[in-house]
Amino acid sequence: HFVGVFTDITQLKQTEERLARMAHFDPLTELPNRVMIHQRLAHAVNLAQRHHTLVGVVFIDLDNFKTVNDGLGHAAGDSLLKQVAQRLRQRVRQEDTLGRLGGDEFILVLEHLRHPQQAAHVSTAILETLNQPFTLDGGQQVYVRASIGISLFPADGQTAGDLVRNADAAMYESKRRGRNSFSFYTESFTSDATSRLQLETRLRRAVEHGEFVLHYQPMIRLSDRKVTAVEALVRLNAPVESDACLPSVSPNQFIPVMEETGMIVALSEWVLQEACRQGKAWLDAGLDFGRIAVNLSPSEIRRGGVVERLSRILNRTGLPPHRLEIEITESGLMESGMGAEQFLQMLHALGVFLSIDDFGTGYSSLAYLKRFPVHQLKIDRSFVQDLPGNDSDAQLVGTMISMAHGLRMNVVAEGVEMPDQEAFLASRGCDVVQGYLYSRPVPAVQIEHLLGNSDSSKKSTIVR
Known part of the structure; x- marks a missing residue:
């Protein structure tokens, strides 16, 4: 004869899953948190080393979030952060990782890049999508801008920590230049990307207006x-x-x-x-x-x-x-x-x-x-x-x-x-x-x- 003892561990499993999610995801925006971002960035760097591609780290800081948070209250601030996260998701490819570091700071890991201008394109799209007003729960419209810093593997760092830190430094350079812009950690990349975007704008106008x-x-x-x-x-x-x-x-x-x-x-x-x-x-x-x-x-x-x-x-x-x-x-x-x-x-x-x-x-x-x-x-x-x-x-x-x-x-x-x-x-x-x-x-x-x-x-x- 055998005696079998069965225990329902469903609740235990659900608790473990909730704890794991809390450890790796931001509860407000449901985006990956700092821990998960660093893990995925380290994985992206390893892949890039094997395939000889670039990894871009896009550090996004909301320029006037403190004004909203202090003036309209934390509930309004939370509502704004959730809407910002939702808009940013729309600009992310499936293979990329968007996360929230904390406060009003977001980070985007771009994989399989072939040249720095691709990161510049993404940053421009982010700035454009944030230019539209946000409607808070009470019906009030607010505007928020962002300063963006970009670092690139392998030029700007070999580890996840280096890349995040240098993207953060580049973001402060954007704030110094007047905000609502992006900067590369490597100055020459910022100049090259700006020139490239200006040329693209000029060419699009030339196509539209028959300037050839x-x-x-x-x-x-x-x-x-x-x-x-x-x-x-x-x-x-x-x-x-x-x-x-x-x-x-x-x-x-x-x-x-x-x-x-x-x-x-x-x-x-x-x-x-x-x-x-x-x-x-x-x-x-x-x-x-x-x-x-x-x-x-x-x-x-x-x-x-x-x-x-x-x-x-x-x-x-x-x-x-x-x-x-x-x-x-x-x-x-x-x-x-x-x-x-x-x-x-x-x-x-x-x-x-x-x-x-x-x-x-x-x-x-x-x-x-x-x-x-x-x-x-x-x-x-x-x-x-x-x-x-x-x-x-x-x-x-x-x-x-x-x-x-x-x-x-x-x-x-x-x-x-x-x-x-x-x-x-x-x-x-x-x-x-x-x-x-x-x-x-x-x-x-x-x-x-x-x-x-x-x-x-x-x-x-x-x-x-």
Whole structure:
């Protein structure tokens, strides 16, 4: 015989769970408390060490909480803290940790960061969400602002304690600067992030207000010095008089930012539309520009639907497809999703001229070039700039030209600036050249002047 004794430990378990929760969570806001934050931050640091990523610690201090707490009472203060916590939750990704250190101090642990600007974006969003008024239980509206400090692993500390302490120090720097702002513990990051955010704001305005313009750079056939194509290159218009203090921004500066923020999608569509419209206008005016070349960005390719958009824009503008040259970088081609060969076959079926841009800098392979319906290779300027003096570049360029001709493709050399570079390329059989030796990228009206010049055999330099 056996005697069994059963004891209901449900209440004991519930008590243990309540104690564990009290030990790790703030009872007012139900956010992780200081103990839990430090545990999760230490775990995030360990992961970041293994995966070579950044961890951001965002320290948030409410600027005028004491005024509310003292003037309206602790109940009002508690109500405000709960509402602040709720708003902050809406700005947090699933993998991040938002906690309350105590009083009016909150902390956010950002994992898997790739660059400091991501922490700056989050901080800006927090400041924006706190700008709206809070309605307390009695119906009274109050405004609260925040000062934010940011520290980053590994630059600003190796332990959870160091990172929290340095984020706290950065927060006091924000208060010193006038509050309602964020600062990085590393001063240079604050400057970089501020500049980056200002640039993003300017670019968004430029997209919304149509402040971009196309310039065109001719491609010259060496055999008869005839313009065979013009490449459309986007530029950001010079600041208007009221913004005269703003510096000019080059494509090398704004294109990567637009790629990262997704603004490139709207810009790419506008560039294609405007280039096709301009090409049709030149044809209607009796000007033979050959083809008009447009770069297709990797982001545009990843987005999908390229062929459909091209077809729609060609139909809308009336530009014959064979007058449009699509330039795709090797790396961009590999991001087409459906497979590079199928993607190019669909573009080829549309009737457009296909060119591989920046050739030699990506996935150069004879195997894929043999299969792809490509008409032309453009040798990247990095191989041209040291010609003819650099023997290695000279041999590489000669090999590229021979290879392309063997595959019945034309060759364009980019970045030609000196007569001896032209002479070398001509001696190796290069078909077409492009660069400052012939023209800088210029507005459409100057291209019209060039195309209207009947003396086509004359060597023309539009802009030196």
